[in-house]
Amino acid sequence: MPVYLIGAGPGDPELITLKAVNILNKADVVMYDKLANEKILEHAPNAKLIYVGKKAGEHYKSQDEINKIIVNESKDNPNGNIVRLKGGDPFVFGRGGEEILDLIKENISFKIIPGVTSAIGAPASVGLPITHRAVATSFTVVTGHEDPTKNKKQVKWDYTADTIIVLMGIGNMKENTTEMMKYRDPKTPACVIENGTLENEKIIFGTLENIADKKINTPAILVVGNVVDVFKEIKDRN
Ligand SMILES: C[S@@+](CC[C@H](N)C(=O)[O-])C[C@H]1O[C@@H](n2cnc3c(N)ncnc32)[C@H](O)[C@@H]1O
Numbered sequence: 001m002p003v004y005l006i007g008a009g010p011g012d013p014e015l016i017t018l019k020a021v022n023i024l025n026k027a028d029v030v031m032y033d034k035l036a037n038e039k040i041l042e043h044a045p046n047a048k049l050i051y052v053g054k055k056a057g058e059h060y061k062s063q064d065e066i067n068k069i070i071v072n073e074s075k076d077n078p079n080g081n082i083v084r085l086k087g088g089d090p091f092v093f094g095r096g097g098e099e100i101l102d103l104i105k106e107n108i109s110f111k112i113i114p115g116v117t118s119a120i121g122a123p124a125s126v127g128l129p130i131t132h133r134a135v136a137t138s139f140t141v142v143t144g145h146e147d148p149t150k151n152k153k154q155v156k157w158d159y160t161a162d163t164i165i166v167l168m169g170i171g172n173m174k175e176n177t178t179e180m181m182k183y184r185d186p187k188t189p190a191c192v193i194e195n196g197t198l199e200n201e202k203i204i205f206g207t208l209e210n211i212a213d214k215k216i217n218t219p220a221i222l223v224v225g226n227v228v229d230v231f232k233e234i235k236d237r238n
Pocket of ligand 1: 088220
């Protein structure tokens with residue numbers, strides 16, 4: 001049986017695909033990390049649930065350790081339905097590619113079930129169009145927290161897309177917006193979507209020059225660009 005790498009969606013437990021639910025229903029093992037909504041695990045009533053994410057006060061499992069757990073579980077249950085469940089989409093800052101490459105090394109087959117990424121799903125659900133005729137013809141999704149152990153920085157903030165969507169960027173918001181202002185007008189509209197698609201969702205408006213001064217909780221994404229002004233027109237009617 002293949003290992004299923006499944007996207008759980010951005011938070012609202014109904015924003016998961018039917019295909020994902022059908023596989024979870026018959027899952028024998030589910031390995032998951034911090035999900036925006038653990039209600040999704042209710043779709044796997046008979047599965048052994050293995051949490052591989054961060055727990056307060058405990059050692060944080062490295063990606064290598066997680067990869068090993070996935071490989072071992074699939075070897076121990078060659079005929080079982082093994083699921084690796086990830087928030088959003090597994091391939092959008094989800095390290096899904098690394099997990100798949102380790103399965104390939106071990107000759108273990110796999111299937112990927114895409115999920116609604118928070119990068120697109122959170123703006124869409126509040127009514128923020130990340131592209132809009134005559135306003136934005138392109139968007140970039142970028143990490144706001146580049147792995148400090150990398151040899152070479154890849155994020156340069158000189159992106160030419162009309163809309164910039166920053167994930168994992170709340171801790172570094174001041175540094176990131178300062179960098180962006182080298183290439184964009186400081187008055188460019190910006191907004192943060194906190195806990196997108198969840199009951200405690202919050203939207204915070206600002207501009208590139210002041211959004212970092214607002215009080216923001218995680219998880220959250222930052223959206224920068226003139227589409228934020230379009231969103232202001234839509235918001236109160238959504
Ligand atoms: C490690 S990345 C994983 C992204 C995930 N694979 C996806 O496609 O949404 C985690 C980041 O996603 C964003 N994020 C995830 N869920 C979110 C939510 N419900 N609301 C706002 N941002 C969210 C935050 O920027 C968070 O720091």
